Amino acid sequence: MKKIIDREQVRYIAHLARLELSEEEEKKFTRQLGEILAWVDKLKELDTSEVPLTSHALPLTNVFREDELKRSLSEKEAFLNAPQKKRSHFQVPKVIGD
Amino acid sequence: MNYQTSIGLEVHVQLLTRSKLFCGCSTQFGSSPNSQTCPVCLGLPGVLPSINKKAVERTILTALALGCKVSPFSRFARKNYYYPDLPKNFQISQYDEPLAKDGYLEFELDGKHRRVRIQRVHLEEDAGKIIHGEDIQNPEDKDSSFIDYNRTGIPLMEIVSYPEIHSPEEAYQYLVNLKRVLGYLEVSDCNMEEGSLRCDANISLAPKGARLGVKTELKNMNSFKEIREGLSSEIERQAALLDKGEKVPQETRLWDPHEQATIPMRGKEEAHDYRYFPEPDLLPLKVSQEWIRSVKEAVVELPFHRYQRFISQYHLPVYDASVLTDSRELADYFEECVRNFLHPKVVSNWIMGEFLRLVKKETESLRKIKMKPFMLAHLLEEVQKGVISGKLAKEVFQKMFKSGRPAEEIIRQEKLGQISNEKELEEIIQRVMMQNSKAVDDFKKGKDKALIFLVGQVMRETKGRANPDLVNRLLKEKMGVRE
Numbered sequence: 001m002k003k004i005i006d007r008e009q010v011r012y013i014a015h016l017a018r019l020e021l022s023e024e025e026e027k028k029f030t031r032q033l034g035e036i037l038a039w040v041d042k043l044k045e046l047d048t049s050e051v052p053l054t055s056h057a058l059p060l061t062n063v064f065r066e067d068e069l070k071r072s073l074s075e076k077e078a079f080l081n082a083p084q085k086k087r088s089h090f091q092v093p094k095v096i097g098d
Numbered sequence: 099m100n101y102q103t104s105i106g107l108e109v110h111v112q113l114l115t116r117s118k119l120f121c122g123c124s125t126q127f128g129s130s131p132n133s134q135t136c137p138v139c140l141g142l143p144g145v146l147p148s149i150n151k152k153a154v155e156r157t158i159l160t161a162l163a164l165g166c167k168v169s170p171f172s173r174f175a176r177k178n179y180y181y182p183d184l185p186k187n188f189q190i191s192q193y194d195e196p197l198a199k200d201g202y203l204e205f206e207l208d209g210k211h212r213r214v215r216i217q218r219v220h221l222e223e224d225a226g227k228i229i230h231g232e233d234i235q236n237p238e239d240k241d242s243s244f245i246d247y248n249r250t251g252i253p254l255m256e257i258v259s260y261p262e263i264h265s266p267e268e269a270y271q272y273l274v275n276l277k278r279v280l281g282y283l284e285v286s287d288c289n290m291e292e293g294s295l296r297c298d299a300n301i302s303l304a305p306k307g308a309r310l311g312v313k314t315e316l317k318n319m320n321s322f323k324e325i326r327e328g329l330s331s332e333i334e335r336q337a338a339l340l341d342k343g344e345k346v347p348q349e350t351r352l353w354d355p356h357e358q359a360t361i362p363m364r365g366k367e368e369a370h371d372y373r374y375f376p377e378p379d380l381l382p383l384k385v386s387q388e389w390i391r392s393v394k395e396a397v398v399e400l401p402f403h404r405y406q407r408f409i410s411q412y413h414l415p416v417y418d419a420s421v422l423t424d425s426r427e428l429a430d431y432f433e434e435c436v437r438n439f440l441h442p443k444v445v446s447n448w449i450m451g452e453f454l455r456l457v458k459k460e461t462e463s464l465r466k467i468k469m470k471p472f473m474l475a476h477l478l479e480e481v482q483k484g485v486i487s488g489k490l491a492k493e494v495f496q497k498m499f500k501s502g503r504p505a506e507e508i509i510r511q512e513k514l515g516q517i518s519n520e521k522e523l524e525e526i527i528q529r530v531m532m533q534n535s536k537a538v539d540d541f542k543k544g545k546d547k548a549l550i551f552l553v554g555q556v557m558r559e560t561k562g563r564a565n566p567d568l569v570n571r572l573l574k575e576k577m578g579v580r581e
Contacts, residue, residue: 016178016179016180016371016373017180017187018180055173055375055376055378055382056376056378056381056382058381060381061171061381061382061383061384062381062383062384063148063149063380063381064148064149064150064151064154065122065148065149065150065151066150066151066152067115067116067117067150067151067152067153068116068117068122069116069117069122069123069124070117070121070122070123070136071122071136072122072123072124072133072134072135072136073135073136073137073140075132075133078132078133078135078140078247079132081142084242086239086242086244087131087244088130088131088132088133088246089131089132089229089244089245089246090132090182090244090245090246090247091242091243091244091245092182092242092243092244092245093241093242093243094230094231094232094240094241094242094243095181095182095228095230095243
């Protein structure tokens with residue numbers, strides 16, 4: 001099978017998602033992503049020249065809500081999933097650096 | 099060497115809505131951190147955004163006012179990037195199918211008419227606010243960042259110009275005039291301190307007549323003034339590089355107001371590969387002609403048109419027209435006043451002088467001002483009829499401004515009306531002449547200055563209420579001068 005995705009690309013995508021992969025993982029994901037892409041490639045065999053570009057299966061448009069307030073979470077609820085908080089802020093490892 | 103500068107501006111405007119773009123959390127500024135969040139704007143798994151109709155309508159309204167073509171079909175897209183101010187790791191924005199395209203903004207630059215084309219107007223959600231630990235004076239915080247998600251999901255309208263602005267001053271005027279339009283339409287409060295209007299700039303230099311040069315993107319400018327300064331400094335920097343025969347690297351730079359210079363943004367934040375794709379959680383937008391027609395009804399006369407009309411209809415100087423049309427409320431106030439007192443320049447002088455001075459001092463919104471335009475018109479009429487002197491009118495004006503009482507009432511109750519009754523004045527003049535016989539003698543000997551002194555004494559006696567022309571004539575008569 002020809003390689004659809006190489007390790008360089010996997011490393012790049014991991015970087016965009018700020019993921020650090022071990023060499024083992026890089027190999028594994030390169031293989032797995034390759035398989036997924038090969039499967040998607042199979043779809044290309046279908047003749048879609050008559051089918052308009054579709055981003056949505058539902059035949060609906062303009063689903064809106066009115067500009068009305070709803071109850072927000074309490075502070076306690078808002079931080080339930082936060083590993084770290086301080087002074088009512090979510091605390092994360094510093095994001096600028098060299 | 100002489101270069102042609104090309105600047106494109108990207109303006110982000112926070113739309114005036116009560117709730118966020120995709121959820122019902124409040125958009126109130128200044129609330130305690132993370133008190134206006136919910137599963138949708140926190141990006142918790144399994145939630146569905148739903149579109150705030152008002153935000154879409156305000157965007158369409160702005161697009162129409164800017165002469166854009168509103169797309170009959172548009173949709174949202176995911177802009178993927180990994181940064182903690184976006185809890186979902188993507189921002190819902192618009193990409194290849196924005197709400198509107200191809201408009202323009204008109205304004206004047208050094209007395210010349212300018213028309214800068216607008217590329218697109220689209221709708222997106224705002225990100226959260228990050229405080230970097232190193233900016234806090236606390237050593238234990240220096241390896242952390244702190245995030246407030248109250249701003250996350252607030253509706254932002256992005257207005258992108260073509261790179262056809264050619265100087266920092268032109269960029270400044272573009273922004274002033276764009277802000278006016280947004281204020282007239284009441285779609286945003288455009289408060290830069292609160293971040294409801296932000297602007298990034300693309301800027302490139304090229305030899306005259308050549309194609310566009312390599313651009314840099316300029317960020318972190320927090321006022322229109324800083325934008326003008328940032329652009330000027332960047333022009334100098336790029337020109338110096340080009341003069342030396344060097345290339346301008348394409349990069350993002352930050353304006354540093356303390357150094358008065360632009361500095362390169364640190365590399366890590368720069369990996370721009372957004373991998374846009376259509377937002378699967380939101381259905382597309384279809385804007386029908388009927389919808390456009392109904393939104394169009396809210397398009398008011400735009401500031402630039404009003405500015406031109408003030409010059410042609412009221413024969414106002416350019417400066418007056420520009421000041422008076424700065425906000426819709428002020429322009430309305432002026433016109434309402436002129437309807438009741440048909441001397442536009444007189445009205446303009448009063449509004450640009452006393453009126454704006456007091457407005458600034460009291461920092462009131464024009465709508466709350468108790469002195470209504472017709473009341474100012476009445477005061478000016480009293481001055482014109484000679485009921486009250488121009489000097490005292492200022493006093494009455496201040497009282498009207500503070501209390502909202504009509505001019506006639508203040509003049510009557512405080513006995514400020516001008517004394518034009520000859521009998522009444524004659525008595526006072528008689529008294530003044532007796533008390534100042536030396537001045538009377540001096541005048542008779544030919545010292546004209548003595549007359550000015552005597553008039554001044556009469557004015558003092560009457561607390562400025564005597565009609566000065568009449569006092570002049572009567573005094574001369576009494577001293578034997580006939581005209």
